[in-house]
Amino acid sequence: MLKIENLHCQLEDDADTKILKGVDLEVEAGKVHAIMGPNGSGKSTLSYVLSGRDGYEVTDGSATLLGEDILDMEPDERAAAGLFLAFQYPVEIPGVGNMIFLRTALNAQRKARGEEEMGAPEFLKLVRAKAAELDISPDMMKRPVNVGFSGGEKKRNEILQMSLLQPKLCILDETDSGLDVDAMKLVSKGVNALRDEGRGFLVITHYQRLLDHIKPDVVHIMAAGKIVQTGGPELALEVEKNGYADILGAAA
Amino acid sequence: MDAPTNPWRDAFEAFKASDAAQMGATARDAAFARFDAHGMPSKRDEYWKYTPVRDVTPDTPVPANNAADAFADVDAYRFVFVDGHLDAARSDRDALAKVADVADEKGAPWMDGVFNALQAQPIIGAQKQVERPFADLNLALFSDGLAVRIPAGTALDKPIHLRYEGNRPAHLRLEMLVEKGASATLLESGAGALTTGAEVVVEDGATLNHLRAQTEVADKQFTALYAKIGAEAQFKTFTLAADGALIRNETQITMAGENGNGHIAAGVMGRGKALIDNTVYISHEAAHCESRQVVKNVMDDESKAVFQGKIYVKKDAQKTDGYQISQSVLLSEGAEFNAKPELEIYADDVMCSHGSTTGALDETALFYLRSRGVPLKEAEAMLVAAFVDEAILEIADEGLQDIVRKAVDAWMAERAAG
Ligand SMILES: Nc1ncnc2c1ncn2[C@@H]1O[C@H](COP(=O)(O)OP(=O)(O)O)[C@@H](O)[C@H]1O
Numbered sequence: 001m002l003k004i005e006n007l008h009c010q011l012e013d014d015a016d017t018k019i020l021k022g023v024d025l026e027v028e029a030g031k032v033h034a035i036m037g038p039n040g041s042g043k044s045t046l047s048y049v050l051s052g053r054d055g056y057e058v059t060d061g062s063a064t065l066l067g068e069d070i071l072d073m074e075p076d077e078r079a080a081a082g083l084f085l086a087f088q089y090p091v092e093i094p095g096v097g098n099m100i101f102l103r104t105a106l107n108a109q110r111k112a113r114g115e116e117e118m119g120a121p122e123f124l125k126l127v128r129a130k131a132a133e134l135d136i137s138p139d140m141m142k143r144p145v146n147v148g149f150s151g152g153e154k155k156r157n158e159i160l161q162m163s164l165l166q167p168k169l170c171i172l173d174e175t176d177s178g179l180d181v182d183a184m185k186l187v188s189k190g191v192n193a194l195r196d197e198g199r200g201f202l203v204i205t206h207y208q209r210l211l212d213h214i215k216p217d218v219v220h221i222m223a224a225g226k227i228v229q230t231g232g233p234e235l236a237l238e239v240e241k242n243g244y245a246d247i248l249g250a251a252a
Numbered sequence: 253m254d255a256p257t258n259p260w261r262d263a264f265e266a267f268k269a270s271d272a273a274q275m276g277a278t279a280r281d282a283a284f285a286r287f288d289a290h291g292m293p294s295k296r297d298e299y300w301k302y303t304p305v306r307d308v309t310p311d312t313p314v315p316a317n318n319a320a321d322a323f324a325d326v327d328a329y330r331f332v333f334v335d336g337h338l339d340a341a342r343s344d345r346d347a348l349a350k351v352a353d354v355a356d357e358k359g360a361p362w363m364d365g366v367f368n369a370l371q372a373q374p375i376i377g378a379q380k381q382v383e384r385p386f387a388d389l390n391l392a393l394f395s396d397g398l399a400v401r402i403p404a405g406t407a408l409d410k411p412i413h414l415r416y417e418g419n420r421p422a423h424l425r426l427e428m429l430v431e432k433g434a435s436a437t438l439l440e441s442g443a444g445a446l447t448t449g450a451e452v453v454v455e456d457g458a459t460l461n462h463l464r465a466q467t468e469v470a471d472k473q474f475t476a477l478y479a480k481i482g483a484e485a486q487f488k489t490f491t492l493a494a495d496g497a498l499i500r501n502e503t504q505i506t507m508a509g510e511n512g513n514g515h516i517a518a519g520v521m522g523r524g525k526a527l528i529d530n531t532v533y534i535s536h537e538a539a540h541c542e543s544r545q546v547v548k549n550v551m552d553d554e555s556k557a558v559f560q561g562k563i564y565v566k567k568d569a570q571k572t573d574g575y576q577i578s579q580s581v582l583l584s585e586g587a588e589f590n591a592k593p594e595l596e597i598y599a600d601d602v603m604c605s606h607g608s609t610t611g612a613l614d615e616t617a618l619f620y621l622r623s624r625g626v627p628l629k630e631a632e633a634m635l636v637a638a639f640v641d642e643a644i645l646e647i648a649d650e651g652l653q654d655i656v657r658k659a660v661d662a663w664m665a666e667r668a669a670g
């Protein structure tokens with residue numbers, strides 16, 4: 001589903017800062033892949049490069065989603081093609097109502113795919129049901145996007161967007177950071193509800209604890225811009241117990 | 253040797269022979285003399301550094317672009333001026349005369365208190381007096397306009413709409429007295445005026461809301477608004493300006509009675525080589541008044557926005573609450589914003605603040621919207637709408653807010669399509 005080959009990138013305005021140094025990764029439909037790794041290893045950068053954020057220059061390698069090259073697409077085209085990134089730091093947008101934002105996004109994607117736009121009543125019903133599942137209050141829906149939301153509310157709002165947009169490939173960047181246990185359960189439930197045969201997940205996390213709730217099929221360890229080890233769920237437990245030092249030492 | 257020709261002097265001499273010139277002849281002479289003493293300002297004159305008007309002549313054409321009249325669908329007392337004269341057939345003079353006092357060609361007794369208020373109150377800073385050349389020209393040359401008194405306690409049932417049409421470079425004037433406890437809404441639109449001049453007195457406890465759509469001006473327009481706000485009175489003015497090659501709006505407000513409220517807001521949308529200048533002067537002369545200035549500029553291509561805003565607080569105007577914010581979003585690298593915020597305060601117990609920012613749209617927010625599937629131009633339009641909304645919220649009436657929002661959206665949609 002998502003196929004990344006030999007992906008290299010550097011900062012656009014600083015060619016000396018090379019961040020991704022040959023990432024190889026394939027996420028199959030129906031599978032959950034986790035990426036773990038120390039801070040600064042390039043996990044967020046990988047998510048940004050895949051979703052098309054400005055500021056990074058891909059110097060080598062490729063990334064395809066369902067066989068389509070995504071690296072030449074605009075960010076909105078990637079979204080319409082089925083890519084979704086749950087941000088490590090969801091962005092506050094003063095003055096843009098959450099509800100309007102969600103509806104604009106949903107209908108923009110539908111339009112891009114040549115589908116019919118969703119009418120207001122249908123949308124309202126849908127969003128209310130999804131929001132209730134994630135314990136997102138109607139008041140939060142009325143407020144500007146993420147403005148005044150707590151850390152946990154922001155993350156829940158990301159999952160709400162994900163479940164509304166029904167992407168094919170979901171990238172979750174440190175969705176567990178800043179969550180207490182209850183919020184983590186809620187978020188995990190939302191993610192697990194989306195798991196199905198047609199959908200792939202790339203779950204970036206620093207800690208094993210999220211993976212207790214969202215059980216991965218494959219675990220990768222990233223360090224210094226590369227995947228240095230790949231294994232089953234037990235790899236996450238090993239990291240939990242021994243830290244990264246052993247793995248990185250072995251890989252070096 | 254012939255003296256160098258002065259087109260404005262020639263225009264004034266020619267105008268003096270007309271019927272229209274007979275009303276207020278003395279004031280017109282005085283106003284023209286004030287203008288003529290200095291002539292058109294140059295870039296060296298204070299408050300004219302960014303806005304070149306030296307070459308503006310009386311025969312400057314006033315073409316309209318193809319934008320629709322923003323207020324076409326508003327139920328209002330309409331006053332349509334074509335080529336500088338009231339088109340009575342398309343106007344609601346008689347209807348307004350039933351609920352308010354509308355002056356005739358010779359004026360009305362109450363007008364004396366309003367009329368000439370402007371010339372009696374040039375901007376007097378601590379250091380020096382600032383000329384207001386377009387206000388003077390307007391007073392000297394206005395060919396028509398509206399003089400209206402809203403009687404004490406009357407809440408006018410619908411807005412008064414001044415509509416400027418035609419191709420002649422007209423000068424049109426408003427004299428308005430909103431008596432104690434009365435309330436009214438005033439709308440202005442259209443390109444058919446080279447200058448407009450307005451003097452309004454908002455008496456104690458009265459309310460006046462003013463909304464100007466400068467969305468059809470293809471070339472030039474110069475406006476001067478002077479408002480005197482009484483005790484417990486409220487005045488709100490909002491201008492939406494878009495695309496004019498050269499627009500200068502001068503607003504001067506005097507807070508003359510305690511607990512008065514004066515708000516000035518503007519949304520500015522510029523593209524091409526537009527230059528749009530909002531120059532504001534608020535003079536606090538009584539204690540416990542609040543004033544707000546909220547200006548939001550959205551500038552594309554090589555357009556320029558200018559904002560000059562001054563809060564002047566006299567010695568006795570204690571407990572003044574003055575706020576000013578001017579912000580620009582630059583949608584292209586060639587766009588420009590020049591801000592000149594000023595505070596001049598002689599009272600010791602006041603709360604005054606000002607701020608100004610300029611920059612591109614928030615990259616992170618743009619990416620966030622795009623990552624959810626919103627195309628770039630649409631994402632920009634969403635952020636621009638949110639940006640301008642802070643100014644739009646200064647408009648008292650929600651229906652009128654929506655009209656302005658639609659105009660902003662239409663402008664961004666046109667940009668996206670172009
Ligand atoms: N826009 C940027 N400007 C400067 N440095 C960056 C930028 N983006 C990423 N980096 C650098 O690249 C490295 C990887 O960062 P990041 O992808 O955020 O790591 P992780 O998410 O694994 O913690 C870090 O050293 C970080 O400082």
Ligand SMILES: [Mg+2]
Nearest residue numbers: 043044088174
């Ligand atoms: Mg990160």
